[in-house]
Amino acid sequence: MSRLTHQFLSVALILGAAQLIRSYSFNNCIADSYSKGKGFKCINRKANNISAIISDLPPSVTNLTISLNLVRDIPINSFVSLQNLQNLRLDHNHLSNISQLAFNTLDQLHSLNLSFNNISQLHPLVFQGLYNLTFLSLTNNTLKQLPEGIFSSNLNLTTLIMGQNLLMNFSGIVASVSNLTNLKTLDLCFNSLTSLSHSNALLPTSLKVLYLCKNQLTTLGCERSFLVYINVLDLSYNSRLSTVAFQGVNLKHLNYLRLRSTSVKVVEFLNTSDIDAGRVDFSGTGLRNDSLLTELCKLLKSKVKKIKDLHLGSNSIMNLTNKTLYYCPEITRSLDLSHNQLRNTNCLTFLNRHTHIKSLNVEHNHLNSLQSCDDQTKVYVKELSYRYNRILSVSGAAFYNMPNIKTLLLNINSIAFLNRSALKGLRRLEQLRLDNNLLTDLFIDNFEDNVKLQTLNLRNNRISVIFNSTFHRLRNLTILDLGGNKITHINPSGLDGLISLSKLYLDGNNLQQVDSSFYHVFQDTLTVLDLQSNLIRFVTEATGSPFKNLSKLSDLKLDRQRPYGMTILPRAFFRGLHSLRSLYLTNNNLNDLYPDVFDDLTGLRFLNLDSCCVGVIKLRPGVFRNLRNLTDLIVENMGIQNFSKEVFGNLTQLRRLQMNRNVMQSIPVDALQSLPKLNYLDIRNIPLSCTCKNILLQNWTRYNSKVQVVYLYNLHCQSDPSIKFYNFDSKVCYIDLGEYLFFSTAAVIFLFTVSPLLYVKLYWKIKYSYYVFRSWFSEQWRRLREEEENCKYDAFISYNSSDEQWVMDQLVPNLEGNGSSFKLCLHHRDFELGRDIVDNIVSAVYSSRKTICVVSRNFLQSEWCSLEIQLASYRLFDEHRDVLLLVFLEPISERQLSTYHRMRKVMLKKTYLQWPGSDCTDPMQAQDLFWNQLRRGMRMESRLETEDGTKCVDKTEHLETSDEKYYLLP
């Protein structure tokens, strides 16, 4: 590549980057909505190019997950733009080739997860520069060995996980990790190590936990003090590892050693090793029968007085007698008997000497019933687990000799028969799990003694009715899980006594209604109520609120009512739930959401309405009006057609809005802008139209710097899936100002250049054409006007109301009566009522052949009159029609007229009539003459060409009184 192209490319890159930084949406990643730009997930994108995946991420990212993609290579300096990364997950890709310095510059990185890839080789400099790395996982790759010095700069590494590889050379591993002075945990399970022999290098003294399970170790083959600092050592599933392998190895400081599924003979091993016998896990060491166990116990007792935990799981033990553990040192914490073949526990009498034991695990055995333990010796165990057995029946007083039990796990069995007094005597019981059994009935006295019970789990049984007083003694119960049963109803006092209940799960039952009668018992305590997936359905919206008194309820689930959904959501259903924080209503076939249905939910933070409703739903304005604290709203797949400010505008705290799978074609930007806190918007699978309707949306999605639009660059146009929404062509929608200016400037310049030329060359021709055109045009115009003219009136009289007397007494009789039958238009008589005054004047002027202005001093001062003059003179000047007749009622000097500029112009050009006032010598004669003149004037053609002024008639009076010139009509 030449220097020039290189430079060009970098400029282009910088420009591209600048462009992208403005947007807050990402190609392949989703920002965690509450992480403030720090957490990103780029999962399952089928992407293979690492730089393409992260190219648009902001430099603020600290947590990045790129799991489940197809990335093969990580080139050098791939993450330079993300210098603040702290946690990076690249698991479940196809990584095989990681370049040296691939993670260079990530000196803030704490955790790097490269598990589940195809890495078979690592470059020695691959982790160079990761000075702060504390966690590294390379699980499930195909590494055969580690290059020397690979961790030379990762001095802070504490946890290194390299399970599930093909590592064979332990010596090489030790050499690589020996400098890691902070390493605490090293996981090498599932590899192909055959021995722990090593050259000069040693494990770091900080290393405490070493997992070597599932290798092919036959010998440890290491020097005596090699494992001296290790606390936890897992050697399980190295089937060929034998007792001799431990000879001479210092295990003094081990806290925990797993030997399961090895060939080690534990008794022999304990006799030869310096290990603290109480720290060995004896699970899976073949201690199958009484004699072996007794032998072990005796040996243990000879070495230690007390033992904290005794692990005897997976030993195929079939029976324990009262003698078996008799010789053991006292067990002070736990006994693990899981994964054996016990059929019976004989009321735990085998624990008779171990009165301080806390916990017993009998999971995964073959127990099929629990017998009555009425008169057996007491056992003081506190936690007892019988999970994963085949228990069918529990007899009365089955735990009667174990009064200290606090936690009892009977779940995942086949218990169909739980005796009424099975739990008798368990007065200290706090947690009881009976879930995943076959219980059909609960009896009134089942829990009679369990007054301390706090958690009762009865999920996934076959209970159909909750009888009265079933739980009446459980005053301390806070969690009751009855989910997944067949409950059709709860008797009126069925939940009585549960005065501390906080969480009630009734999901997956057959309840047909929300019965308010029983919620009164825990109105001040209940915080969670799960009614998901029942048979609740309403036929009328007028149902009241069953939750009215649950003042503390914060979590309510009502989604997925079977089989048809709730259908109707009663208006008052959620009344009183002021503390509710989250509400689920998905999949309910609701046919409407009343605008006031959520009104009381002022504390709601999370609302899920995904697929809540049937078909296309019209969300009513104001439906979310009181949800002032809502931060997350899911309205997916609701058939929403209109996203509008009226509906969503009040959600001032909303941060996350998921709207995918709806049917709106456009989204108004102002509605989105009315959500000030919004930062996460999911509008996938919406048939957005790529038309001018959506240009603002396009611009907003691309350039707003706050709201992330999920996978914006993958959204496509509805009309053509090959066109992406973010860049559909929107040029036609904008008037391109630049183009506009260019063309107009060009035209002006052209005219300026060409017209002088044309003027000189073609002067006469142009002038001639102009006249031809003008005459043609005025002819056309005249014809048009004449056709249009079809005057209703002969004259429109314009006058001031103070002259009304004269008009009515003199003008009207003389023109409309008295032998002459002119039709006059007078405003008080002929104006259309209710019409705008200006419109009236305009139409009066235009539908009259003449306009007679009765000019007096008052007239001149009135605004309307001047408008009338203006209109009439407009016809005079612009249409070449003389429609104006001026009648002066009193002598007005030209000076007085001078302010009425337009009027004066008319006067100078035009003739006018002067009303002979009473001071005339012969008023009657002068007035007769005046009327004649006026009638003539009105009959005259209005073409201006006929103008032909003559001299004033009333010379005597007015020519004498002033030097003004008065003209009369011919």
Ligand SMILES: *[C@@H]1O[C@H](CO)[C@@H](O)[C@H](O)[C@H]1NC(C)=O
């Ligand atoms: C690393 O990835 C694996 C596989 O997906 C996952 O199980 C594990 O939790 C991850 N660990 C960390 C610390 O990210």
Ligand SMILES: *[C@@H]1O[C@H](CO)[C@@H](O)[C@H](O)[C@H]1NC(C)=O
């Ligand atoms: C194991 O690794 C060490 C040190 O890296 C090396 O010297 C030795 O040759 C390797 N052994 C085998 C069998 O590869």
Ligand SMILES: *[C@@H]1O[C@H](CO)[C@@H](O)[C@H](O)[C@H]1NC(C)=O
């Ligand atoms: C596009 O959005 C940006 C930023 O929000 C704004 O400044 C710009 O005026 C918008 N452009 C158009 C054509 O609306």
